[in-house]
Structures are given as C-alpha cells and as structure tokens.
Amino acid sequence: SASLGICKNCIEKEFEKSKPFIEKAHSIRRFYGLPTFPPKSKGGIKCSICGNECKLENEEIGFCGLTQNKEGKLIRKIGNEKFGLISWYKDWHPTNCVAVNWCAGGTGAGYPKYAKKPTTEYGYANASIFCGTCSYHCLFCQNTSWHDMVRFKNEIMEARKLANSILKDETYTCVCWFGGDPSCQAPFVWSVSHKLRKEAKRNGRILRICLETNGNFSWYWLKKIAKICFESGGGIKFDLKFPKGSNCNVALCGVGNEKSYKNFEKLVDLHKRRQEVPFLRASTLLIPHYISIRDIERIAKFIVSLDESIPYSLLAFFPHYRMSDMGLTTTRFAQECLRLCKKIGLKRVRIGNLHLLV
Structure with a gap:
C-alpha cells in the first residue's frame, strides 16, 4: 500500500x-x-x-x-462507568455478526436457555453499540467513523439511559459491543452490561451480551465483562489480525498483539465450560499481500492448540481507509486458507464476506 x-x-x-x-x-x-x-x-x-x-x-x-x-x-470524562462515546442502532436477526453461523441468535444454539427459538431468532433484534475510539489504529480499518467521534466527542451517552432504552424493548435478545473497539471504554461497557444482565436475570429474560474486539483489553476489565458475556449466553470474538508477535501487527495496526493473544488464552477455560453456545470466537481479515497462507497456518494452529471447537472466520477484505489502493481477496486464496484450517483440525471454520471475493 x-x-x-x-x-x-x-x-x-x-x-x-x-x-x-x-x-x-x-x-x-x-x-x-x-x-x-x-x-x-x-x-x-x-x-x-x-x-x-x-x-x-x-x-x-x-x-x-x-x-x-x-x-x-x-x-477521564468519557469512557468511564457513567458516560460513553458511542452510537447505537437496532439490527434485526439474522445480523451480519461474524459468529452468526454458531451463535444463539443466528442458529438457536442453546435453546431454550440462551435462545428464544430453536432456529434463527426472526422477529427479534440485536442492540449494536459502536464504540467511538480504538486501542489499535488499523490502516485498513473497515469502520472509520470512530475517528470523527473521538475527534469531536459529540456522541455521548449516559450508561443508565442506554441500559433503560434496551431493557424497555422486549424485541432485543442480544447486545453487541464493537467499534472502534470496546477495550478503550471498558468501564462503560462493563457498567451498561452489568445493568442489563442484572435486570435480565431478575426478570428471566434472554439478553445475551457479546463483544467484537481486537482483544487489546486490560485483563482486569476483560475478566469482569467476560463473566457477564458467559452467563448471558453471549460470546467474545477476537480479531486476530496477524500471528502472535508479528511485526505486521505493529506496522499495520500501530500496536503489538501480545496482550490480545494472552487475553485469548486466558478465556479458553470459559469456552470449555459452555459447549452448547461457543463462547470464544476468532476472525482474520484476508488482506492481500500482507496476510499469507503461512500466517493463517500459524493462527489456526494457535487456536487448535487451545480448543479445536473455537469458531474461526476468514473474512474477505474490502479496500478502505489508508489502504484503499489495495485489491480484493481472491476466491482461490480464501478457499486455500479454508482447506488448510480444516486440515489443521479446526471444527468450525468458514469464509465470511463472500460477496467481496474475486
């Protein structure tokens, strides 16, 4: 690029x-x-x-x-337990969630404890909460609206107000924190999630809490949030952008990924404790010229070494932000990665963003 x-x-x-x-x-x-x-x-x-x-x-x-x-x-006036820099919207099931092939909302996994229906939860929705800052700076970022959000800081939401807005709408069965990244506003994410879980549990309501993250969390906060996600029937998806310790993570994301991989490893025990709905999920964006088949092999072997049942999504790339001069992921490369992951031993692996393949 x-x-x-x-x-x-x-x-x-x-x-x-x-x-x-x-x-x-x-x-x-x-x-x-x-x-x-x-x-x-x-x-x-x-x-x-x-x-x-x-x-x-x-x-x-x-x-x-x-x-x-x-x-x-x-x-810290924003991103604390009271106020968050976020935008949010209603997303009806099935959503474009990376884990939709395995999660409760997309498949009915864990019904009736964690899902409203034994199949896709048609007629119910996800509260998609976009966090307006990030602990990485990916040159290929697919969701750059957080840049202006953190620059102007004019989309501020109070924790109680957000929680109440979700709770009063019975069609919500899950909540997804994404961005940007929820890691930078972990106190707010925990505060809102805690309120939601407390009320849902009291009323016997299905309301799953999920994270989509680069994994670059403080373990103190991630541990607290993960407990809520686990109990609610939700999960945590890590975007493993490059293999552990790869300098490409520093070059393309501005930050190393050692903390992300360490956090992923720490959450494996929760994944093993709940088999009906996969708790841990992972994905990698197939960036032309910067992600190789060897990289995918290393990531897949890392995941298999922890638990072969962890879902892994290989995502087709769309040129964006500072890497808008790049090409698209080829079908041939994506299929090669898929075959390799299956050969290595992953039980749940798929190609995402199929419409972007060339």
Whole structure:
C-alpha cells in the first residue's frame, strides 16, 4: 500500500529500517488529536483501562484520546462507568455478526436457555453499540467513523439511559459491543452490561451480551465483562489480525498483539465450560499481500492448540481507509486458507464476506 510504503517482506525481515515508514503512516492520527503511538513517557502515570497501558506525563493524552494527565491525576470524562462515546442502532436477526453461523441468535444454539427459538431468532433484534475510539489504529480499518467521534466527542451517552432504552424493548435478545473497539471504554461497557444482565436475570429474560474486539483489553476489565458475556449466553470474538508477535501487527495496526493473544488464552477455560453456545470466537481479515497462507497456518494452529471447537472466520477484505489502493481477496486464496484450517483440525471454520471475493 502506498500509505505504508513497505511490503510484508520488509516489515518481517527489515523491521528496524521499516520503522520510519510505519511512524509516517500512523502520524495521520495527529489530525484527530491523537498521539501516533501509545505514549510511554518516563515517569508518567500509567493508565490501566486498555492493554496499551499508556504512561502519561502532565497534559499528555492517551492513545485512545479519552484519558489525560491533568496536574498529576488521570482524568477521564468519557469512557468511564457513567458516560460513553458511542452510537447505537437496532439490527434485526439474522445480523451480519461474524459468529452468526454458531451463535444463539443466528442458529438457536442453546435453546431454550440462551435462545428464544430453536432456529434463527426472526422477529427479534440485536442492540449494536459502536464504540467511538480504538486501542489499535488499523490502516485498513473497515469502520472509520470512530475517528470523527473521538475527534469531536459529540456522541455521548449516559450508561443508565442506554441500559433503560434496551431493557424497555422486549424485541432485543442480544447486545453487541464493537467499534472502534470496546477495550478503550471498558468501564462503560462493563457498567451498561452489568445493568442489563442484572435486570435480565431478575426478570428471566434472554439478553445475551457479546463483544467484537481486537482483544487489546486490560485483563482486569476483560475478566469482569467476560463473566457477564458467559452467563448471558453471549460470546467474545477476537480479531486476530496477524500471528502472535508479528511485526505486521505493529506496522499495520500501530500496536503489538501480545496482550490480545494472552487475553485469548486466558478465556479458553470459559469456552470449555459452555459447549452448547461457543463462547470464544476468532476472525482474520484476508488482506492481500500482507496476510499469507503461512500466517493463517500459524493462527489456526494457535487456536487448535487451545480448543479445536473455537469458531474461526476468514473474512474477505474490502479496500478502505489508508489502504484503499489495495485489491480484493481472491476466491482461490480464501478457499486455500479454508482447506488448510480444516486440515489443521479446526471444527468450525468458514469464509465470511463472500460477496467481496474475486
């Protein structure tokens, strides 16, 4: 991609020489008032909301744009337990959820405990909550509206109001937090989800809570949210963009992925405890020239080593944001990846966004 100026081979074999190109590519974040990379100021105060763990000196703003060091104290007016930077809408089942082939809303899995119907929940809906900031900065981002949301901060919602709006509509059977990424607003995500779960449990209502995330969470918050997701019949989908420790994650997403993989591993026990509705789910966007068959092999082997029943979606790529000059995923490559994943031992694997394949 011209915006990055370096190929996969350079990133993997000449990473030190690639760094100036990577920094230049991600400096576009300054236009939105955001630092190029997660700040790590010596002597700065550590923010523990997401996995980036920014260290901020006085007046410095965190990678997410929501936390700031003000005279030695971390101030966060949005993305706390009371207020969130979000937009949301009603999405009738079946949705375009990545896990729709295996989740309760899409298939009736876990009926009658977790689903209203033994098949797709036609007539019921998902509350799709878009979080307006992110703990990554993907040059290929498919949902860039969060950029303006964090820049202008004019879409603020109170936790109780959001929860009440969902609870008063009986057609909602699930809630999906996505973005951007929910990791940067974990206190708000937990607060709303906790309120929803408490009321749903009290009234015997099916209301599943799900996350779609890059996985770059603080474990403290992820553990609390995961418990709610698990009990409600929902799940957590990790976007494993590149293999564990890959420099391509730094180059194309601005941040390493070690925290994401560690969090994925920690949640496997919950997945094993609930077989009827898969709790953990994973996906990878098949980016031409930057994702190879070897990458998919490494990711698939990682998933199989944890639990072969974890669903994995191979998603066709659409050129967007800073990588709008890229091509589409080919059918041949997607099918090759699918066959390999099955050969490795994954029991639930599919190709998503079929209409984008060429």
